[in-house]
Structure formats: structure tokens, C-alpha cells
Amino acid sequence: MPIHNQVPEVNAGSMADIAFLLLIFFLVTTTLETDEGLQRLLPPQENVPEIEVHERNVFRVQLNDKDQLLVEGEVLELDDLKQKAKAFLDNGGTSKGNPGHCVYCKGNRAADLSDNPDKAIIYLEHTRITSYGAYVAVQNELVAAYNELRNRESLLAYGENYAAMETRFYDEKTTLVEKEVLKKKIKQIRTLFPQKILEPNANTTAL
Amino acid sequence: MIRSKKKTKSLPAVSTASLPDIVFILLFFFMTVTVMKDTNLLVENTLPNAKEAAELKDRDGIIELRIGKPLKKYESKVGMEPQIQLEGKFIRVDELQGYVLDMLNQMPEHNRRKATVSLKVDKKVGMGIVSDVKTKLRAINLLKINYATLNGEGQSNL
Numbered sequence: 001m002p003i004h005n006q007v008p009e010v011n012a013g014s015m016a017d018i019a020f021l022l023l024i025f026f027l028v029t030t031t032l033e034t035d036e037g038l039q040r041l042l043p044p045q046e047n048v049p050e051i052e053v054h055e056r057n058v059f060r061v062q063l064n065d066k067d068q069l070l071v072e073g074e075v076l077e078l079d080d081l082k083q084k085a086k087a088f089l090d091n092g093g094t095s096k097g098n099p100g101h102c103v104y105c106k107g108n109r110a111a112d113l114s115d116n117p118d119k120a121i122i123y124l125e126h127t128r129i130t131s132y133g134a135y136v137a138v139q140n141e142l143v144a145a146y147n148e149l150r151n152r153e154s155l156l157a158y159g160e161n162y163a164a165m166e167t168r169f170y171d172e173k174t175t176l177v178e179k180e181v182l183k184k185k186i187k188q189i190r191t192l193f194p195q196k197i198l199e200p201n202a203n204t205t206a207l
Numbered sequence: 208m209i210r211s212k213k214k215t216k217s218l219p220a221v222s223t224a225s226l227p228d229i230v231f232i233l234l235f236f237f238m239t240v241t242v243m244k245d246t247n248l249l250v251e252n253t254l255p256n257a258k259e260a261a262e263l264k265d266r267d268g269i270i271e272l273r274i275g276k277p278l279k280k281y282e283s284k285v286g287m288e289p290q291i292q293l294e295g296k297f298i299r300v301d302e303l304q305g306y307v308l309d310m311l312n313q314m315p316e317h318n319r320r321k322a323t324v325s326l327k328v329d330k331k332v333g334m335g336i337v338s339d340v341k342t343k344l345r346a347i348n349l350l351k352i353n354y355a356t357l358n359g360e361g362q363s364n365l
Contacts, residue, residue: 012227016226016227018227019227019230019231020230023233023234026234026237026238027237030238030241030242035263035269035325036260036263036356036357036358037257037261037355038353038354039261039351039353040353041350041352042344043345045348067365078361078362078365079362127334127335128334128338129333129335130333130334131333131334131364132255132274132328132331132333133255133331133365134365135337136255136256136257136330136354136361137255137257137365139354140258140361143259144258
């Protein structure tokens with residue numbers, strides 16, 4: 001009699017197999033999000049008035065057909081580009097007392113590098129055959145140079161990394177009041193080292 | 208004596224009762240962190256590496272352009288030169304503006320202003336076509352672009 005009342009146990013042995021099948025299905029049909037990259041702002045097409053720039057304020061980076069790098073007329077390895085760009089941006093060549101003197105610059109104040117970070121322009125040239133990979137690698141180094149300098153100033157002024165401030169600014173958990181404060185700080189740091197990358201081929205300037 | 212007897216005794220079977228649970232947890236993990244593939248790739252698309260890449264904040268308002276050499280099976284149709292892929296089809300550079308403006312029109316109003324073009328370009332492609340695309344985008348006043356990259360050393364792109 002008791003045997004009749006008992007419900008037979010369901011065999012769960014194949015449950016793992018079913019779950020594995022589902023898992024493999026999702027692995028195959030989905031992709032991990034790869035939405036990160038170097039964000040850039042193109043200049044509007046209206047003809048911007050020409051400005052005269054002193055040669056010392058221009059940092060020429062050229063990439064040839066074979067992806068070789070020429071910086072300020074010298075052949076350079078990609079590894080050395082960041083240091084060179086930093087030295088250029090952080091130079092602060094205008095001497096003390098003159099307008100445009102850069103107080104926060106820690107560079108060598110060399111005569112052939114930029115007057116101050118606000119005037120410093122990086123001029124990036126490439127050919128139609130230059131590979132996109134090389135182009136991104138160079139862009140990456142230049143952005144790294146700017147970021148390191150911004151980080152330095154940000155740490156000095158606010159005791160926080162520039163990158164960390166940016167992440168916090170875009171974080172949804174940050175309150176509006178905090179965001180206001182952060183926005184001001186970020187803007188301040190950006191004006192200290194404004195990113196000015198000029199591309200004659202498509203005339204890209206940036207943030 | 209007693210000890211040796213114990214050793215010869217067969218080990219109890221490992222219980223696999225919690226295996227389905229573990230697999231389910233894995234399954235849910237993958238379901239939440241991944242997105243469905245919306246289009247098939249028509250072009251080679253190995254993204255370059257960059258260290259300083261920042262995450263794209265909004266997934267709305269993104270127009271994805273893929274540029275690369277066509278895959279082998281499409282070579283007879285479009286040739287060997289790098290092509291632009293927008294959603295599941297090849298487009299020519301001179302058609303680009305029309306298609307992109309169409310996509311902008313289909314977007315909800317509040318997304319249009321922050322519309323970003325994400326350029327997913329194969330690292331072996333020449334800059335010529337990328338420059339052309341940028342010039343076209345400038346002409347229709349779509350100025351926010353993003354060079355999609357993977358996290359890694361830039362040195363490996365060369």
C-alpha cells in the first residue's frame with residue numbers, strides 16, 4: 001500500500017547536460033561588449049580662420065607608408081614618443097614675468113619646445129597607406145602623454161587622479177551635487193593641459 | 208590490520224548533485240554580461256589595441272561602422288579592397304552620408320544630440336578610407352567619433 005502513495009523521484013542526472021547545452025548556446029550567440037575606444041571630436045566643417053602658430057609650438061608627428069615614425073624630423077621608436085610629447089607639452093618656454101608664463105610646468109624650459117601647454121599643438125600626419133593600427137598606437141601614446149600630465153596636476157590640486165574623477169563623473173551613483181563639483185574640477189584640469197591634436201588629413205582636433 | 212582494510216575500501220562517489228547549480232550560475236553570468244550578436248561580420252575586423260581607451264558611456268545613440276577587408280566569400284562580389292559595413296551590408300563611401308542620416312532619423316529625439324559614430328576598423332586597413340569616412344561625417348556635422356579598440360599594448364599594432 002505505501003508503495004502506491006509514493007511519487008517516483010525525478011531523475012535529475014541530465015539536468016547538468018541541459019544547462020551545459022544552454023550555456024554553450026549563449027556562449028556562441030553572444031559577444032562580450034567591446035565598446036571602449038579613443039573618443040575624438042572632429043572639428044566642424046565651417047572654415048575656421050587660419051591662425052599663425054610659432055614653429056616651436058608645433059610638435060610634428062609623421063607616419064609614413066611603412067608605419068615608421070618621424071617626430072620633429074627625427075626617426076623615433078613608438079616607446080619614446082610619450083616621453084618626447086610630455087617634454088614638449090610640459091616645457092613652458094615663456095620666461096617668468098611674460099604673459100603666458102606657465103607656472104605649473106615642470107619641463108626644461110627649452111627654447112625650441114612649446115611656450116605653454118595652451119599654445120602647444122600636436123600635428124599628426126599620415127599617408128593613405130599608413131595602417132590604422134599604427135595610427136591608433138600613436139594616438140594612444142599622445143593621449144597617454146596628456147593623461148599623465150593631467151593626472152599630475154589633478155593629484156596636486158585635488159589629491160585625486162584625473163581618470164578617477166572622470167570615471168566618478170560618469171558613474172550613475174554619483175549625486176548631482178558631486179557631479180557639479182567634479183565637472184568644475186575636470187574643466188579646470190582640461191584647461192591646464194588642453195588636448196590639441198591637429199590632423200591635416202581630416203583635421204581632427206580633440207576634447 | 209584494520210588500517211589496511213580501510214584503505215582497500217572503495218572511495219564514496221563524488222556527489223554531482225550541485226553540478227547543475229554551478230552550470231546555471233555560469234549560464235546566468237554569461238547571459239547578463241554579454242549581448243546578442245546583431246549582425247554577422249562581412250569584413251575582417253581585428254581591432255587595434257590601446258591602453259588609454261575609455262569606455263563608451265551610453266549604448267544608445269551609437270552608430271557602428273565596421274571597416275576592413277571583405278571576408279573571402281564576399282571577395283568575388285566586392286573585391287579585395289577594404290569596405291565599409293553598416294548593419295548587415297556593404298556600403299560605398301559616397302552612400303555613407305545617406306545611410307547614417309537615415310539611422311539618425313530613426314533614433315529617438317533625445318539620442319540624436321549625443322549620437323556617436325563608433326569606428327570599428329581592422330588594424331591592417333590603410334588610413335585612406337578612414338580619412339574619407341571622417342571627412343564625410345564632418346560634412347553632415349556628426350562630430351563625435353570613437354575609435355573602437357581592445358585593451359592592450361599599442362606596440363602590438365605594428
